[in-house]
Amino acid sequence: MHSLVEPNSWVVLRLPSGNLRVLQVTPNTTTSLGKYGSFPTNLIIQRPYNLIYELLDRQPDEKFNRLRIVPAAELYADIISSDANTPTSEDATPAPEAEGDGDGDTPPTGVEYSLVDSNSGTVVATTNRVEIDASARQTLSLKEIEALKKDGTDAGRELIARLMLSHTAIDQKTEYSLAKYKLLKTRKYIKRFSVLPLDVPMLNYWTLEDKDATKIMDMREEMIALLGCWANVHFGGSDPCEAQPVAKIKQEGEDTNMEQQPESVQTSSSPGRWLVVDDTCGLLVAAMAERMGILYASEADKLAKEQRGAKYSNSKQGDSSGGQQPVSKDGEDQIRPPVKQNDDVEVKREPEEATLQKSPTATHKRSPERRKDDVLLYAHANTITHIHSNSQPNLSFLRYYDFDITNPTPSPYHPLAKRLMSLSWLQLLEPDLDPTYGSPPPNVTPEELYSWKTNRRSAFHRKRKRWARTRHIIETARKGEFSGLVVASAMDPISIMQHAVPLLAGGAPIAIYSQSIEPLTELADCYSLQRRAAWATNIPEEVAGKTLEEQEQWPGNEEFPLNPSLVLSASIQTSRVRKWQVLPGRTHPMMSSRGGAEGYVFTAWKVKPAEGKVEARGKLRSRKRKVDDQSAA
Template sequence: MASVVRPNTWVALKLPSGISRVIQIAPNTTISLGKYGSFPANLIIGRPYHLTFELQDKLEGEDFSRLRIVPTTELYAEIFADEVSPGCSTPTAGANEAAIPTTADAEDYTLIDAETGNVVARSNLATAIDETARQTLTQDEIEELKRDGTNAGKDVIAKLLLSHTALDQKTSFSLAKYKLMKTKKYIRRFQVLPMDVANFANWQLEERDSSRILDMRAEMIGLVGCWGNAHYGGEDVFLEDPRASTEQGQEACAAVQEDLLRGRWLVVDDTCGMLVAALAERMGVLNPEYPDSDAEDSALSAAAAETATEESNTADAQPQQQQPDTEMADAQEDDGLHPTNPHNKPRPSDFAIPYSQTNTITVVHAASQPNLSFLNYWGFDHTAPNHPPHPLLSHLLTLSWLQLLQPSLDTSYSTPPLVATQQELAGWKPSRRGNFHRKRRRFARTRHVVDAARAGNFSGLICASTMDPISILKHALHLLAGGAPIAIYSPTVEPLAALADCFSVPRRTAWTSGQVAEIVGKSGEELERWAGSEDFPLNPTLLLGVSIQTSRARRWQVLPGRTHPLMMERGGAEGYVFTAWRAKPAEGRVEAKGKFKRRKTEPGAVAGAAEGDAEEVKAAAEEA
């Protein structure tokens, strides 16, 4: 993630009211913040994130506001004043504090002028709040002050405070509240925050539609990522281009090489792509790579160069980027006719696989197309036919459940690719030729994605889905490598509890002790692909360490003398995570009965080998 705002990226502008405006920062535009004013976007492009800017008064002859970076000493001026105030408070107040310790926590609250450092107003805790306290400024006067809008709204706030007849009678808390309220309303400041997964999720949760990300809080994103063990899965490995001619069909497709596949995560995402973004961030494939910003302003120049060459770049994207659609196919045809092309690498054939074999995310979706719309915030559009370079292009694989489970029913997988001789091709119209290539490319890609997914051996399974987790596991468990972690998020606990119950001790005991008639005589391979029965929806021996957890971050306000947890926080769905590891049960019957018979306290000759039994045995052993 870049440390400065790049042109055309999404950013969040945090306003004094606490609201974030999420805007795509296009150069040469004016950004309007409503009542807080407007400013040219070029004033924040190329500047670092997290700075607080203040809209300045318009200069003579300029019709826009310039920005000023607010130094932190100014941001924290009031807190600093509070920190020192106990020492310099009035003698009476000091005496009070000493005499009655209960008042010590009610500290003075001061309003100080930012420029001069003078104390403008100070609260007086000796007097009670005057019920008749009034603001002497009329609404019209306030409106006038706002229109003049001088000094980034600080004048309005100061005037409002000074015109309050009973300001000196307010307690520290009510004065603080009053000041905060007025500041939120009038101060013309904002902060630029990067649109990374943490900020995006927070914004989506707090201010937008939390149900679209299934109420997934930051704690849950962290837990799911860690328990799912999602991390960088190794250097990119690409399959060799089979260089198939247009006369060759299916047989020329490069076969999936299972030994090359590693660092792959299977994902079921009903959060519109937020989960995929979080995982991609953990795997280092979310943000487009920029040249190293070591030089003084290479970040800036790179950004500039990028905008300048954007249009020209898109056409001749990197060789591993697929060029999926009709118009592109023609452009590609033409490419071959231009030997002057500076990046004159051989054009990949139709059957070239643009996906890396490692460090990938495979998304299985329930609809015919995946819903990954939130990836737009990171410059990735899943539906774009002609995409500028983006790491997700070669690391994000999507397929539907139908393609995964019954590929023969899927048209794009089962229809053999078109073939044509060079002569035939030459005789076609460009649009037909383009279609021909597009279909062949789509066939090869679908073939690869489906075959690779069905080959299994995934490094982990991570879900945040509205579908029943039992049915997901029924069809995904056998695709996981041994020891692979599983992390399933659900906003509510019930589906996860039902899932965990499938792996309960009584079920495992019954399964391993041969009480289940259906499984008698089945091989280990058959049991791995257990289709489920009413009593045993899943093979209970396929998961280890099944557990459910929930986490909640409690936020605190930390201010001198006023530190406490926040009074209000988000309610709604709590959020739970189911975790487990994929087991490879030993073939045949596993006995576990011999060793404990000497101890009287333990149930001798425990039938069945489930760890649950072992656990009971252990518990008994510890009691003894």
């Protein structure tokens, strides 16, 4: 996560009322804060996060509001003043002249008047308006409050000071009641906000509190942390073959049949491959990607993307000049026609001397370079394989991190482009029934391919690349050897474990989240100690005589819904972080909090059963003989 607000990034604005607003920082636009006002978005770009801004009054010659960074001394003025020796009189007393913030944006405020609590000596309100002191004991009417709100002077501080000073029973309030009253009025009228980064915890909090919590299955931040810890989600190491393509389709010189499978991938020696079933709109995938270090694009990737965009814009400008490029050769200006790039051939520029020496009657030969749709840029390690139950994966929350899963050609500069693979349950269990996997592109000769029109040839390459990508994802997923399994789904966990456990490597952790405890209790009973004892003493007849690989694929029966010998240490747990009010002498948990599902996590480990029976070897010494030896000694 970057420490500065980047252009076109998603941020969270925390308003004085405590509400959150998620928006995209688009340059050269205006950001509206509703009743508080608006400001140019460029004022917060390339600024640090977690700063508190204040909307200044609009100048007569300007059409927008400027921002002022509120210093820490002003934010904690009440706390600092409570420790100092301040006057105890309720009457407004003049304070020393306040200085500006040093940046030249705001002039000195001049004489400042303060309202001090008589019991604690705390400064309740401060202002530099003399007329407020004159009417300190007058009660404001609703019409006067609305007039002050329309004026919008002093970022709302004048209105707050008037409300505090016009309160006739202000001297009767206790210290806690006075602080609560001031906080209530400040949240209602002050024109301040803060810019926060939209990381995974903030996205989870915003969805729970302000949006629809059912989209993420009421999953709290502590539940996400438990899933990541128990599944041992971490950076799985750099890809040793990252510079090489994962799979490719053989060239016409090797075999012209396009229905062949891509080259096999060694998944058993590839660490950091996690299997995930996510029904939380991508929140769980985003949390796992953040722990694995592949959620945010690096600075090198962003720089390469910017350079490519600048190069593309320059090429477009060059094409608009007529489509011809001047070439200087021996002092003469010559015009070279533009090189037309085909969709299936990578054009390689040659030196100018070789170009000029060629005969104009020479025929164009097809470049032997590999076509662009022959290469599948997927990583071997540190990847996430997502299984969904829909026609398209629902990972909409990833768009807040500049990744669109619905785009058939995502940006190659984002880490998730080559490390996030998604497939449906149909593609995993019955791949031949999938229309994309089961209908490979036809066998077309190069001569016939070049005779097609550009649109038809482009459609053929898109279909061929989509088929190769789908086939690679399905084949690598069915080979298994995943490092862990993470589930947050409304599906029956028993049915998920039946098909997902055989895909895990030995010792892989398992973490499953459920809103209620009943489905996880049934799952834990399938792997209980009593089930394993019954399995060892009376193995089902349909499993007897089968190999370990065949036993893992066993669908189960009524007595044994799952093979209990494949999972150990099954347990269920939950956790909830309670909010506390911390005040001197008044520390206690908050009596009211958000409701919703409690949430539970099932944890276990995949094991490989030993072949045959475990036998104890060695000489067994009887107890009677041991007692006789001790008595003789």
